[in-house]
Amino acid sequence: MLQVNEIHHGDARTLLKSIENDSIACSIWSPPYHLGKEYEKDMTYEEWQELITTVINLHTPILIPGGFLAINIADILVFPDKNMPRIQALNISRQRISVTREDVLRAMELHPTYNRYQLAELLDCSEQTIDRRLNGNNIRGGKYNTQTRVHLVSGIIEKAGKDAGLYLYDRRIWVKDPAWQSSQWHTISYRSIDEFEYIFVFWKPGITVVDRKRLKRNEWAEWGSRGVWNIPSVRANNDHEAKFPLELPRRIIKLLTAPNDIVLDCFVGSGTTAVAAIMENRQYIGIEKEAKYVELAKENCTKTRQTMDNTYKQIKLDI
Ligand SMILES: C[S@@+](CC[C@H](N)C(=O)[O-])C[C@H]1O[C@@H](n2cnc3c(N)ncnc32)[C@H](O)[C@@H]1O
Structure with missing residues:
Protein backbone atom coordinates (compact mmCIF):
# COMPACT_ATOMS: atom_id res chain seq x y z
CA MET A 1 0.00 0.00 0.00
CA LEU A 2 1.22 3.53 -0.77
CA GLN A 3 2.55 5.39 2.22
CA VAL A 4 0.83 8.58 3.29
CA ASN A 5 2.77 11.89 3.24
CA GLU A 6 4.98 10.66 0.39
CA ILE A 7 5.40 11.42 -3.32
CA HIS A 8 5.42 8.13 -5.25
CA HIS A 9 7.09 7.53 -8.61
CA GLY A 10 5.01 5.67 -11.20
CA ASP A 11 1.98 5.63 -13.47
CA ALA A 12 -1.29 6.68 -11.86
CA ARG A 13 -3.06 3.76 -13.55
CA THR A 14 -0.87 1.30 -11.67
CA LEU A 15 -0.28 3.03 -8.34
CA LEU A 16 -3.90 4.03 -7.64
CA LYS A 17 -4.58 0.31 -7.19
CA SER A 18 -2.22 0.36 -4.20
CA ILE A 19 -4.17 2.91 -2.17
CA GLU A 20 -6.31 1.69 0.69
CA ASN A 21 -10.04 1.55 0.02
CA ASP A 22 -12.24 4.27 1.56
CA SER A 23 -9.20 6.33 2.62
CA ILE A 24 -9.05 9.50 0.46
CA ALA A 25 -11.19 12.46 1.59
CA CYS A 26 -10.51 14.44 -1.55
CA SER A 27 -8.50 13.84 -4.70
CA ILE A 28 -7.40 16.98 -6.53
CA TRP A 29 -5.59 16.85 -9.85
CA SER A 30 -4.91 18.42 -13.17
CA PRO A 31 -4.13 15.78 -15.81
CA PRO A 32 -2.33 16.17 -19.15
CA TYR A 33 -4.66 18.33 -21.30
CA HIS A 34 -3.73 16.73 -24.65
CA LEU A 35 -1.89 19.87 -25.72
CA GLY A 36 1.39 18.23 -26.73
CA LYS A 37 3.40 19.10 -23.61
CA GLU A 38 6.70 17.27 -23.11
CA TYR A 39 5.20 14.69 -20.69
CA GLU A 40 2.35 13.75 -23.10
CA LYS A 41 3.84 14.28 -26.52
CA ASP A 42 3.73 10.61 -27.56
CA MET A 43 0.11 10.08 -26.53
CA THR A 44 -2.65 9.79 -29.16
CA TYR A 45 -6.06 11.31 -28.47
CA GLU A 46 -7.50 7.83 -27.82
CA GLU A 47 -4.72 6.99 -25.35
CA TRP A 48 -5.27 10.32 -23.58
CA GLN A 49 -9.00 9.64 -23.27
CA GLU A 50 -8.23 6.14 -21.94
CA LEU A 51 -5.86 7.62 -19.32
CA ILE A 52 -8.49 10.07 -18.01
CA THR A 53 -11.27 7.47 -17.99
CA THR A 54 -9.18 4.79 -16.25
CA VAL A 55 -7.87 7.17 -13.60
CA ILE A 56 -11.37 8.44 -12.77
CA ASN A 57 -12.60 4.85 -12.57
CA LEU A 58 -9.85 3.86 -10.14
CA HIS A 59 -11.01 6.56 -7.71
CA THR A 60 -14.35 5.00 -6.78
CA PRO A 61 -13.02 2.39 -4.30
CA ILE A 62 -10.36 4.61 -2.69
CA LEU A 63 -12.49 7.70 -1.90
CA ILE A 64 -14.18 7.71 1.50
CA PRO A 65 -17.97 7.47 1.23
CA GLY A 66 -19.13 11.09 1.02
CA GLY A 67 -15.67 12.12 -0.33
CA PHE A 68 -14.81 14.16 -3.43
CA LEU A 69 -12.77 14.11 -6.62
CA ALA A 70 -11.92 17.58 -8.00
CA ILE A 71 -10.54 17.72 -11.56
CA ASN A 72 -8.99 20.87 -13.01
CA ILE A 73 -8.96 20.74 -16.81
CA ALA A 74 -9.46 22.95 -19.88
CA ASP A 75 -11.08 22.49 -23.29
CA ILE A 76 -8.80 21.72 -26.23
CA LEU A 77 -8.96 24.95 -28.23
CA VAL A 78 -6.98 23.84 -31.27
CA PHE A 79 -8.08 20.26 -31.87
CA PRO A 80 -6.88 19.13 -35.34
CA ASP A 81 -9.70 17.79 -37.52
CA LYS A 82 -8.73 16.59 -40.99
CA ASN A 83 -12.41 16.49 -42.05
CA MET A 84 -12.85 20.19 -41.29
CA PRO A 85 -13.23 22.35 -44.41
CA ARG A 86 -10.58 25.01 -44.88
CA ILE A 87 -11.27 28.47 -43.58
CA GLN A 88 -10.84 30.54 -46.76
CA ALA A 89 -10.54 33.86 -45.01
CA LEU A 90 -8.93 36.76 -46.79
CA ASN A 91 -7.45 38.72 -43.92
CA GLY A 136 -7.63 34.75 -52.02
CA ASN A 137 -6.54 32.12 -49.53
CA ASN A 138 -5.05 33.24 -46.27
CA ILE A 139 -5.69 30.29 -44.07
CA ARG A 140 -5.17 30.23 -40.31
CA GLY A 141 -2.30 27.89 -39.48
CA GLY A 142 -1.14 27.71 -43.10
CA LYS A 143 -3.09 26.36 -46.03
CA TYR A 144 -1.37 22.96 -45.99
CA ASN A 145 -1.96 22.33 -42.27
CA THR A 146 -4.94 20.45 -40.86
CA GLN A 147 -7.67 22.82 -39.67
CA THR A 148 -8.45 22.99 -35.96
CA ARG A 149 -11.67 23.27 -33.99
CA VAL A 150 -12.65 23.54 -30.32
CA HIS A 151 -13.12 20.25 -28.47
CA LEU A 152 -15.03 20.37 -25.14
CA VAL A 153 -13.76 18.05 -22.41
CA SER A 154 -16.79 18.22 -20.10
CA GLY A 155 -18.57 15.36 -21.93
CA ILE A 156 -15.65 12.94 -21.50
CA ILE A 157 -15.22 13.85 -17.83
CA GLU A 158 -18.93 13.69 -16.96
CA LYS A 159 -19.37 10.30 -18.64
CA ALA A 160 -16.24 8.81 -17.04
CA GLY A 161 -17.43 9.92 -13.57
CA LYS A 162 -20.95 8.60 -14.11
CA ASP A 163 -19.68 5.25 -15.43
CA ALA A 164 -17.44 5.00 -12.36
CA GLY A 165 -20.43 5.40 -10.01
CA LEU A 166 -19.58 8.99 -9.01
CA TYR A 167 -21.95 11.96 -9.21
CA LEU A 168 -21.11 15.36 -10.64
CA TYR A 169 -21.64 17.53 -7.55
CA ASP A 170 -20.35 20.91 -8.68
CA ARG A 171 -18.44 22.77 -11.39
CA ARG A 172 -16.56 26.03 -11.15
CA ILE A 173 -14.65 28.21 -13.54
CA TRP A 174 -11.09 29.26 -12.80
CA VAL A 175 -10.35 32.57 -14.52
CA LYS A 176 -6.58 32.68 -15.08
CA ASP A 177 -4.30 35.18 -16.82
CA PRO A 178 -5.21 35.66 -20.48
CA ALA A 179 -2.66 33.69 -22.54
CA TRP A 180 -1.92 36.39 -25.14
CA GLN A 181 1.56 35.09 -25.88
CA SER A 182 0.65 31.48 -26.57
CA SER A 183 -2.37 32.50 -28.69
CA GLN A 184 -0.66 34.37 -31.50
CA TRP A 185 -3.27 33.13 -33.91
CA HIS A 186 -5.95 35.23 -32.24
CA THR A 187 -4.77 38.12 -34.41
CA ILE A 188 -5.73 36.25 -37.57
CA SER A 189 -9.07 34.81 -36.47
CA TYR A 190 -12.29 35.69 -34.64
CA ARG A 191 -11.52 33.26 -31.81
CA SER A 192 -11.15 34.28 -28.17
CA ILE A 193 -7.90 33.65 -26.35
CA ASP A 194 -7.35 31.02 -23.67
CA GLU A 195 -8.22 32.48 -20.25
CA PHE A 196 -10.29 30.04 -18.21
CA GLU A 197 -10.34 26.43 -17.04
CA TYR A 198 -12.82 24.19 -15.22
CA ILE A 199 -12.94 22.52 -11.85
CA PHE A 200 -15.32 19.54 -11.94
CA VAL A 201 -16.21 18.10 -8.52
CA PHE A 202 -17.52 14.51 -8.22
CA TRP A 203 -19.03 13.02 -5.08
CA LYS A 204 -18.93 9.42 -3.90
CA PRO A 205 -22.23 8.43 -2.27
CA GLY A 206 -22.05 8.45 1.54
CA ILE A 207 -22.53 10.84 4.43
CA THR A 208 -20.81 14.19 3.84
CA VAL A 209 -20.36 16.49 6.82
CA VAL A 210 -21.19 20.08 5.91
CA ASP A 211 -19.21 22.26 8.30
CA ARG A 212 -19.86 25.94 7.62
CA LYS A 213 -17.10 26.85 10.11
CA ARG A 214 -14.41 25.61 7.71
CA LEU A 215 -14.36 29.02 6.06
CA LYS A 216 -14.64 32.51 7.48
CA ARG A 217 -17.65 34.62 6.54
CA ASN A 218 -15.64 36.67 4.02
CA GLU A 219 -14.17 33.48 2.46
CA TRP A 220 -17.67 32.11 1.83
CA ALA A 221 -18.64 35.39 0.21
CA GLU A 222 -15.46 35.83 -1.83
CA TRP A 223 -14.95 32.30 -3.15
CA GLY A 224 -16.53 29.50 -1.07
CA SER A 225 -20.00 30.03 -2.54
CA ARG A 226 -18.88 31.48 -5.84
CA GLY A 227 -18.90 29.66 -9.18
CA VAL A 228 -16.10 31.76 -10.68
CA TRP A 229 -12.65 31.90 -9.10
CA ASN A 230 -10.21 34.61 -10.20
CA ILE A 231 -6.71 33.33 -9.46
CA PRO A 232 -3.59 34.55 -11.31
CA SER A 233 -1.68 31.85 -13.23
CA VAL A 234 1.78 30.68 -12.20
CA ARG A 235 4.14 33.02 -14.04
CA ALA A 236 7.44 31.14 -13.51
CA ASN A 237 7.19 27.78 -15.25
CA ASN A 238 10.95 27.23 -15.15
CA ASP A 239 10.86 23.97 -13.17
CA HIS A 240 7.56 22.50 -14.45
CA GLU A 241 5.68 23.56 -17.56
CA ALA A 242 2.07 23.26 -16.32
CA LYS A 243 1.72 24.10 -12.64
CA PHE A 244 -1.55 25.30 -11.19
CA PRO A 245 -1.44 28.11 -8.59
CA LEU A 246 -1.20 27.06 -4.94
CA GLU A 247 -4.41 28.94 -4.19
CA LEU A 248 -6.42 26.54 -6.36
CA PRO A 249 -5.86 23.27 -4.42
CA ARG A 250 -5.74 25.28 -1.19
CA ARG A 251 -9.31 26.51 -1.66
CA ILE A 252 -10.55 23.02 -2.55
CA ILE A 253 -8.79 21.51 0.46
CA LYS A 254 -10.20 24.13 2.86
CA LEU A 255 -13.69 23.71 1.46
CA LEU A 256 -13.97 19.95 1.04
CA THR A 257 -11.75 18.37 3.72
CA ALA A 258 -11.14 18.51 7.48
CA PRO A 259 -7.75 18.69 9.29
CA ASN A 260 -5.77 15.45 9.10
CA ASP A 261 -7.83 14.11 6.16
CA ILE A 262 -5.85 12.50 3.32
CA VAL A 263 -5.66 14.47 0.07
CA LEU A 264 -4.53 12.72 -3.12
CA ASP A 265 -2.99 14.08 -6.33
CA CYS A 266 -2.14 11.36 -8.86
CA PHE A 267 -0.70 13.87 -11.40
CA VAL A 268 1.18 15.78 -8.72
CA GLY A 269 3.86 17.39 -10.97
CA SER A 270 5.79 19.92 -8.89
CA GLY A 271 3.83 18.95 -5.77
CA THR A 272 1.49 21.96 -5.49
CA THR A 273 -1.42 19.94 -4.02
CA ALA A 274 0.86 18.25 -1.48
CA VAL A 275 2.28 21.66 -0.46
CA ALA A 276 -1.25 23.04 -0.01
CA ALA A 277 -2.17 19.97 2.07
CA ILE A 278 0.85 20.49 4.37
CA MET A 279 -0.03 24.18 4.78
CA GLU A 280 -3.60 23.29 5.74
CA ASN A 281 -2.59 20.50 8.14
CA ARG A 282 -3.87 17.70 5.94
CA GLN A 283 -2.06 14.51 4.96
CA TYR A 284 -1.26 13.79 1.33
CA ILE A 285 -0.37 11.15 -1.24
CA GLY A 286 1.30 12.29 -4.47
CA ILE A 287 1.84 10.22 -7.64
CA GLU A 288 3.96 11.32 -10.59
CA LYS A 289 5.38 9.41 -13.56
CA GLU A 290 8.38 11.66 -14.34
CA ALA A 291 11.35 11.06 -11.99
CA LYS A 292 12.55 14.70 -12.20
CA TYR A 293 9.13 15.97 -11.02
CA VAL A 294 9.03 13.43 -8.19
CA GLU A 295 12.29 14.94 -6.92
CA LEU A 296 10.95 18.48 -7.38
CA ALA A 297 7.71 17.68 -5.53
CA LYS A 298 9.64 16.07 -2.66
CA GLU A 299 11.90 19.12 -2.39
CA ASN A 300 8.91 21.46 -2.36
CA CYS A 301 7.25 19.43 0.41
CA THR A 302 10.42 19.43 2.50
CA LYS A 303 10.84 23.21 2.09
CA THR A 304 7.21 23.80 3.07
CA ARG A 305 7.52 21.62 6.16
CA GLN A 306 10.69 23.48 7.18
CA THR A 307 9.04 26.88 6.70
CA MET A 308 6.01 25.75 8.71
CA ASP A 309 8.23 24.40 11.51
CA ASN A 310 10.24 27.64 11.65
CA THR A 311 7.08 29.74 11.75
CA TYR A 312 5.68 27.53 14.52
CA LYS A 313 8.94 27.86 16.53
CA GLN A 314 8.89 31.64 16.06
CA ILE A 315 5.28 31.86 17.24
CA LYS A 316 6.16 29.80 20.34
CA LEU A 317 9.13 32.11 21.03
CA ASP A 318 6.93 35.19 20.60
CA ILE A 319 4.41 33.78 23.10
C1 LIG B 1 -0.83 19.29 -15.68
S1 LIG B 1 0.54 18.58 -14.90
C2 LIG B 1 0.14 18.76 -13.19
C3 LIG B 1 0.91 19.87 -12.53
C4 LIG B 1 0.63 20.03 -11.04
N1 LIG B 1 -0.76 20.32 -10.76
C5 LIG B 1 1.49 21.16 -10.47
O1 LIG B 1 0.97 22.18 -9.99
O2 LIG B 1 2.74 21.04 -10.55
C6 LIG B 1 0.32 16.86 -15.15
C7 LIG B 1 1.40 15.99 -14.54
O3 LIG B 1 1.01 14.62 -14.69
C8 LIG B 1 2.15 13.82 -14.96
N2 LIG B 1 1.66 12.61 -15.62
C9 LIG B 1 1.29 12.44 -16.91
N3 LIG B 1 0.85 11.20 -17.12
C10 LIG B 1 0.91 10.55 -15.93
C11 LIG B 1 0.56 9.25 -15.50
N4 LIG B 1 0.08 8.35 -16.35
N5 LIG B 1 0.73 8.93 -14.21
C12 LIG B 1 1.24 9.84 -13.33
N6 LIG B 1 1.61 11.09 -13.69
C13 LIG B 1 1.43 11.44 -14.97
C14 LIG B 1 3.02 14.73 -15.82
O4 LIG B 1 4.38 14.34 -15.79
C15 LIG B 1 2.78 16.10 -15.21
O5 LIG B 1 3.75 16.40 -14.23
Whole structure:
Protein backbone atom coordinates (compact mmCIF):
# COMPACT_ATOMS: atom_id res chain seq x y z
CA MET A 1 0.00 0.00 0.00
CA LEU A 2 1.22 3.53 -0.77
CA GLN A 3 2.55 5.39 2.22
CA VAL A 4 0.83 8.58 3.29
CA ASN A 5 2.77 11.89 3.24
CA GLU A 6 4.98 10.66 0.39
CA ILE A 7 5.40 11.42 -3.32
CA HIS A 8 5.42 8.13 -5.25
CA HIS A 9 7.09 7.53 -8.61
CA GLY A 10 5.01 5.67 -11.20
CA ASP A 11 1.98 5.63 -13.47
CA ALA A 12 -1.29 6.68 -11.86
CA ARG A 13 -3.06 3.76 -13.55
CA THR A 14 -0.87 1.30 -11.67
CA LEU A 15 -0.28 3.03 -8.34
CA LEU A 16 -3.90 4.03 -7.64
CA LYS A 17 -4.58 0.31 -7.19
CA SER A 18 -2.22 0.36 -4.20
CA ILE A 19 -4.17 2.91 -2.17
CA GLU A 20 -6.31 1.69 0.69
CA ASN A 21 -10.04 1.55 0.02
CA ASP A 22 -12.24 4.27 1.56
CA SER A 23 -9.20 6.33 2.62
CA ILE A 24 -9.05 9.50 0.46
CA ALA A 25 -11.19 12.46 1.59
CA CYS A 26 -10.51 14.44 -1.55
CA SER A 27 -8.50 13.84 -4.70
CA ILE A 28 -7.40 16.98 -6.53
CA TRP A 29 -5.59 16.85 -9.85
CA SER A 30 -4.91 18.42 -13.17
CA PRO A 31 -4.13 15.78 -15.81
CA PRO A 32 -2.33 16.17 -19.15
CA TYR A 33 -4.66 18.33 -21.30
CA HIS A 34 -3.73 16.73 -24.65
CA LEU A 35 -1.89 19.87 -25.72
CA GLY A 36 1.39 18.23 -26.73
CA LYS A 37 3.40 19.10 -23.61
CA GLU A 38 6.70 17.27 -23.11
CA TYR A 39 5.20 14.69 -20.69
CA GLU A 40 2.35 13.75 -23.10
CA LYS A 41 3.84 14.28 -26.52
CA ASP A 42 3.73 10.61 -27.56
CA MET A 43 0.11 10.08 -26.53
CA THR A 44 -2.65 9.79 -29.16
CA TYR A 45 -6.06 11.31 -28.47
CA GLU A 46 -7.50 7.83 -27.82
CA GLU A 47 -4.72 6.99 -25.35
CA TRP A 48 -5.27 10.32 -23.58
CA GLN A 49 -9.00 9.64 -23.27
CA GLU A 50 -8.23 6.14 -21.94
CA LEU A 51 -5.86 7.62 -19.32
CA ILE A 52 -8.49 10.07 -18.01
CA THR A 53 -11.27 7.47 -17.99
CA THR A 54 -9.18 4.79 -16.25
CA VAL A 55 -7.87 7.17 -13.60
CA ILE A 56 -11.37 8.44 -12.77
CA ASN A 57 -12.60 4.85 -12.57
CA LEU A 58 -9.85 3.86 -10.14
CA HIS A 59 -11.01 6.56 -7.71
CA THR A 60 -14.35 5.00 -6.78
CA PRO A 61 -13.02 2.39 -4.30
CA ILE A 62 -10.36 4.61 -2.69
CA LEU A 63 -12.49 7.70 -1.90
CA ILE A 64 -14.18 7.71 1.50
CA PRO A 65 -17.97 7.47 1.23
CA GLY A 66 -19.13 11.09 1.02
CA GLY A 67 -15.67 12.12 -0.33
CA PHE A 68 -14.81 14.16 -3.43
CA LEU A 69 -12.77 14.11 -6.62
CA ALA A 70 -11.92 17.58 -8.00
CA ILE A 71 -10.54 17.72 -11.56
CA ASN A 72 -8.99 20.87 -13.01
CA ILE A 73 -8.96 20.74 -16.81
CA ALA A 74 -9.46 22.95 -19.88
CA ASP A 75 -11.08 22.49 -23.29
CA ILE A 76 -8.80 21.72 -26.23
CA LEU A 77 -8.96 24.95 -28.23
CA VAL A 78 -6.98 23.84 -31.27
CA PHE A 79 -8.08 20.26 -31.87
CA PRO A 80 -6.88 19.13 -35.34
CA ASP A 81 -9.70 17.79 -37.52
CA LYS A 82 -8.73 16.59 -40.99
CA ASN A 83 -12.41 16.49 -42.05
CA MET A 84 -12.85 20.19 -41.29
CA PRO A 85 -13.23 22.35 -44.41
CA ARG A 86 -10.58 25.01 -44.88
CA ILE A 87 -11.27 28.47 -43.58
CA GLN A 88 -10.84 30.54 -46.76
CA ALA A 89 -10.54 33.86 -45.01
CA LEU A 90 -8.93 36.76 -46.79
CA ASN A 91 -7.45 38.72 -43.92
CA ILE A 92 -7.85 42.29 -45.15
CA SER A 93 -6.34 43.97 -42.09
CA ARG A 94 -3.03 42.08 -42.51
CA GLN A 95 -2.44 42.92 -46.15
CA ARG A 96 0.67 45.01 -45.59
CA ILE A 97 2.26 44.39 -48.99
CA SER A 98 1.10 46.98 -51.52
CA VAL A 99 0.95 44.50 -54.45
CA THR A 100 -2.69 44.15 -55.50
CA ARG A 101 -4.48 41.41 -57.42
CA GLU A 102 -4.70 43.83 -60.36
CA ASP A 103 -0.90 44.28 -60.30
CA VAL A 104 -0.44 40.51 -60.53
CA LEU A 105 -2.98 40.14 -63.35
CA ARG A 106 -1.31 42.98 -65.31
CA ALA A 107 2.12 41.35 -64.87
CA MET A 108 0.72 38.03 -66.07
CA GLU A 109 -0.69 39.72 -69.17
CA LEU A 110 2.67 41.30 -69.96
CA HIS A 111 4.62 38.09 -69.15
CA PRO A 112 2.30 35.18 -69.95
CA THR A 113 5.07 32.57 -69.58
CA TYR A 114 6.20 33.69 -66.09
CA ASN A 115 5.61 31.29 -63.22
CA ARG A 116 4.71 32.43 -59.67
CA TYR A 117 8.36 32.74 -58.62
CA GLN A 118 9.24 34.95 -61.61
CA LEU A 119 6.18 37.11 -61.00
CA ALA A 120 7.22 37.45 -57.36
CA GLU A 121 10.68 38.63 -58.37
CA LEU A 122 9.21 41.09 -60.86
CA LEU A 123 6.81 42.57 -58.29
CA ASP A 124 9.31 42.41 -55.42
CA CYS A 125 7.16 40.27 -53.15
CA SER A 126 6.98 36.63 -52.06
CA GLU A 127 5.60 33.72 -54.07
CA GLN A 128 3.03 33.31 -51.27
CA THR A 129 1.76 36.85 -51.84
CA ILE A 130 1.25 36.10 -55.55
CA ASP A 131 -0.68 32.98 -54.60
CA ARG A 132 -2.78 34.83 -52.04
CA ARG A 133 -3.65 37.65 -54.42
CA LEU A 134 -4.68 35.15 -57.13
CA ASN A 135 -6.50 32.62 -54.96
CA GLY A 136 -7.63 34.75 -52.02
CA ASN A 137 -6.54 32.12 -49.53
CA ASN A 138 -5.05 33.24 -46.27
CA ILE A 139 -5.69 30.29 -44.07
CA ARG A 140 -5.17 30.23 -40.31
CA GLY A 141 -2.30 27.89 -39.48
CA GLY A 142 -1.14 27.71 -43.10
CA LYS A 143 -3.09 26.36 -46.03
CA TYR A 144 -1.37 22.96 -45.99
CA ASN A 145 -1.96 22.33 -42.27
CA THR A 146 -4.94 20.45 -40.86
CA GLN A 147 -7.67 22.82 -39.67
CA THR A 148 -8.45 22.99 -35.96
CA ARG A 149 -11.67 23.27 -33.99
CA VAL A 150 -12.65 23.54 -30.32
CA HIS A 151 -13.12 20.25 -28.47
CA LEU A 152 -15.03 20.37 -25.14
CA VAL A 153 -13.76 18.05 -22.41
CA SER A 154 -16.79 18.22 -20.10
CA GLY A 155 -18.57 15.36 -21.93
CA ILE A 156 -15.65 12.94 -21.50
CA ILE A 157 -15.22 13.85 -17.83
CA GLU A 158 -18.93 13.69 -16.96
CA LYS A 159 -19.37 10.30 -18.64
CA ALA A 160 -16.24 8.81 -17.04
CA GLY A 161 -17.43 9.92 -13.57
CA LYS A 162 -20.95 8.60 -14.11
CA ASP A 163 -19.68 5.25 -15.43
CA ALA A 164 -17.44 5.00 -12.36
CA GLY A 165 -20.43 5.40 -10.01
CA LEU A 166 -19.58 8.99 -9.01
CA TYR A 167 -21.95 11.96 -9.21
CA LEU A 168 -21.11 15.36 -10.64
CA TYR A 169 -21.64 17.53 -7.55
CA ASP A 170 -20.35 20.91 -8.68
CA ARG A 171 -18.44 22.77 -11.39
CA ARG A 172 -16.56 26.03 -11.15
CA ILE A 173 -14.65 28.21 -13.54
CA TRP A 174 -11.09 29.26 -12.80
CA VAL A 175 -10.35 32.57 -14.52
CA LYS A 176 -6.58 32.68 -15.08
CA ASP A 177 -4.30 35.18 -16.82
CA PRO A 178 -5.21 35.66 -20.48
CA ALA A 179 -2.66 33.69 -22.54
CA TRP A 180 -1.92 36.39 -25.14
CA GLN A 181 1.56 35.09 -25.88
CA SER A 182 0.65 31.48 -26.57
CA SER A 183 -2.37 32.50 -28.69
CA GLN A 184 -0.66 34.37 -31.50
CA TRP A 185 -3.27 33.13 -33.91
CA HIS A 186 -5.95 35.23 -32.24
CA THR A 187 -4.77 38.12 -34.41
CA ILE A 188 -5.73 36.25 -37.57
CA SER A 189 -9.07 34.81 -36.47
CA TYR A 190 -12.29 35.69 -34.64
CA ARG A 191 -11.52 33.26 -31.81
CA SER A 192 -11.15 34.28 -28.17
CA ILE A 193 -7.90 33.65 -26.35
CA ASP A 194 -7.35 31.02 -23.67
CA GLU A 195 -8.22 32.48 -20.25
CA PHE A 196 -10.29 30.04 -18.21
CA GLU A 197 -10.34 26.43 -17.04
CA TYR A 198 -12.82 24.19 -15.22
CA ILE A 199 -12.94 22.52 -11.85
CA PHE A 200 -15.32 19.54 -11.94
CA VAL A 201 -16.21 18.10 -8.52
CA PHE A 202 -17.52 14.51 -8.22
CA TRP A 203 -19.03 13.02 -5.08
CA LYS A 204 -18.93 9.42 -3.90
CA PRO A 205 -22.23 8.43 -2.27
CA GLY A 206 -22.05 8.45 1.54
CA ILE A 207 -22.53 10.84 4.43
CA THR A 208 -20.81 14.19 3.84
CA VAL A 209 -20.36 16.49 6.82
CA VAL A 210 -21.19 20.08 5.91
CA ASP A 211 -19.21 22.26 8.30
CA ARG A 212 -19.86 25.94 7.62
CA LYS A 213 -17.10 26.85 10.11
CA ARG A 214 -14.41 25.61 7.71
CA LEU A 215 -14.36 29.02 6.06
CA LYS A 216 -14.64 32.51 7.48
CA ARG A 217 -17.65 34.62 6.54
CA ASN A 218 -15.64 36.67 4.02
CA GLU A 219 -14.17 33.48 2.46
CA TRP A 220 -17.67 32.11 1.83
CA ALA A 221 -18.64 35.39 0.21
CA GLU A 222 -15.46 35.83 -1.83
CA TRP A 223 -14.95 32.30 -3.15
CA GLY A 224 -16.53 29.50 -1.07
CA SER A 225 -20.00 30.03 -2.54
CA ARG A 226 -18.88 31.48 -5.84
CA GLY A 227 -18.90 29.66 -9.18
CA VAL A 228 -16.10 31.76 -10.68
CA TRP A 229 -12.65 31.90 -9.10
CA ASN A 230 -10.21 34.61 -10.20
CA ILE A 231 -6.71 33.33 -9.46
CA PRO A 232 -3.59 34.55 -11.31
CA SER A 233 -1.68 31.85 -13.23
CA VAL A 234 1.78 30.68 -12.20
CA ARG A 235 4.14 33.02 -14.04
CA ALA A 236 7.44 31.14 -13.51
CA ASN A 237 7.19 27.78 -15.25
CA ASN A 238 10.95 27.23 -15.15
CA ASP A 239 10.86 23.97 -13.17
CA HIS A 240 7.56 22.50 -14.45
CA GLU A 241 5.68 23.56 -17.56
CA ALA A 242 2.07 23.26 -16.32
CA LYS A 243 1.72 24.10 -12.64
CA PHE A 244 -1.55 25.30 -11.19
CA PRO A 245 -1.44 28.11 -8.59
CA LEU A 246 -1.20 27.06 -4.94
CA GLU A 247 -4.41 28.94 -4.19
CA LEU A 248 -6.42 26.54 -6.36
CA PRO A 249 -5.86 23.27 -4.42
CA ARG A 250 -5.74 25.28 -1.19
CA ARG A 251 -9.31 26.51 -1.66
CA ILE A 252 -10.55 23.02 -2.55
CA ILE A 253 -8.79 21.51 0.46
CA LYS A 254 -10.20 24.13 2.86
CA LEU A 255 -13.69 23.71 1.46
CA LEU A 256 -13.97 19.95 1.04
CA THR A 257 -11.75 18.37 3.72
CA ALA A 258 -11.14 18.51 7.48
CA PRO A 259 -7.75 18.69 9.29
CA ASN A 260 -5.77 15.45 9.10
CA ASP A 261 -7.83 14.11 6.16
CA ILE A 262 -5.85 12.50 3.32
CA VAL A 263 -5.66 14.47 0.07
CA LEU A 264 -4.53 12.72 -3.12
CA ASP A 265 -2.99 14.08 -6.33
CA CYS A 266 -2.14 11.36 -8.86
CA PHE A 267 -0.70 13.87 -11.40
CA VAL A 268 1.18 15.78 -8.72
CA GLY A 269 3.86 17.39 -10.97
CA SER A 270 5.79 19.92 -8.89
CA GLY A 271 3.83 18.95 -5.77
CA THR A 272 1.49 21.96 -5.49
CA THR A 273 -1.42 19.94 -4.02
CA ALA A 274 0.86 18.25 -1.48
CA VAL A 275 2.28 21.66 -0.46
CA ALA A 276 -1.25 23.04 -0.01
CA ALA A 277 -2.17 19.97 2.07
CA ILE A 278 0.85 20.49 4.37
CA MET A 279 -0.03 24.18 4.78
CA GLU A 280 -3.60 23.29 5.74
CA ASN A 281 -2.59 20.50 8.14
CA ARG A 282 -3.87 17.70 5.94
CA GLN A 283 -2.06 14.51 4.96
CA TYR A 284 -1.26 13.79 1.33
CA ILE A 285 -0.37 11.15 -1.24
CA GLY A 286 1.30 12.29 -4.47
CA ILE A 287 1.84 10.22 -7.64
CA GLU A 288 3.96 11.32 -10.59
CA LYS A 289 5.38 9.41 -13.56
CA GLU A 290 8.38 11.66 -14.34
CA ALA A 291 11.35 11.06 -11.99
CA LYS A 292 12.55 14.70 -12.20
CA TYR A 293 9.13 15.97 -11.02
CA VAL A 294 9.03 13.43 -8.19
CA GLU A 295 12.29 14.94 -6.92
CA LEU A 296 10.95 18.48 -7.38
CA ALA A 297 7.71 17.68 -5.53
CA LYS A 298 9.64 16.07 -2.66
CA GLU A 299 11.90 19.12 -2.39
CA ASN A 300 8.91 21.46 -2.36
CA CYS A 301 7.25 19.43 0.41
CA THR A 302 10.42 19.43 2.50
CA LYS A 303 10.84 23.21 2.09
CA THR A 304 7.21 23.80 3.07
CA ARG A 305 7.52 21.62 6.16
CA GLN A 306 10.69 23.48 7.18
CA THR A 307 9.04 26.88 6.70
CA MET A 308 6.01 25.75 8.71
CA ASP A 309 8.23 24.40 11.51
CA ASN A 310 10.24 27.64 11.65
CA THR A 311 7.08 29.74 11.75
CA TYR A 312 5.68 27.53 14.52
CA LYS A 313 8.94 27.86 16.53
CA GLN A 314 8.89 31.64 16.06
CA ILE A 315 5.28 31.86 17.24
CA LYS A 316 6.16 29.80 20.34
CA LEU A 317 9.13 32.11 21.03
CA ASP A 318 6.93 35.19 20.60
CA ILE A 319 4.41 33.78 23.10
C1 LIG B 1 -0.83 19.29 -15.68
S1 LIG B 1 0.54 18.58 -14.90
C2 LIG B 1 0.14 18.76 -13.19
C3 LIG B 1 0.91 19.87 -12.53
C4 LIG B 1 0.63 20.03 -11.04
N1 LIG B 1 -0.76 20.32 -10.76
C5 LIG B 1 1.49 21.16 -10.47
O1 LIG B 1 0.97 22.18 -9.99
O2 LIG B 1 2.74 21.04 -10.55
C6 LIG B 1 0.32 16.86 -15.15
C7 LIG B 1 1.40 15.99 -14.54
O3 LIG B 1 1.01 14.62 -14.69
C8 LIG B 1 2.15 13.82 -14.96
N2 LIG B 1 1.66 12.61 -15.62
C9 LIG B 1 1.29 12.44 -16.91
N3 LIG B 1 0.85 11.20 -17.12
C10 LIG B 1 0.91 10.55 -15.93
C11 LIG B 1 0.56 9.25 -15.50
N4 LIG B 1 0.08 8.35 -16.35
N5 LIG B 1 0.73 8.93 -14.21
C12 LIG B 1 1.24 9.84 -13.33
N6 LIG B 1 1.61 11.09 -13.69
C13 LIG B 1 1.43 11.44 -14.97
C14 LIG B 1 3.02 14.73 -15.82
O4 LIG B 1 4.38 14.34 -15.79
C15 LIG B 1 2.78 16.10 -15.21
O5 LIG B 1 3.75 16.40 -14.23
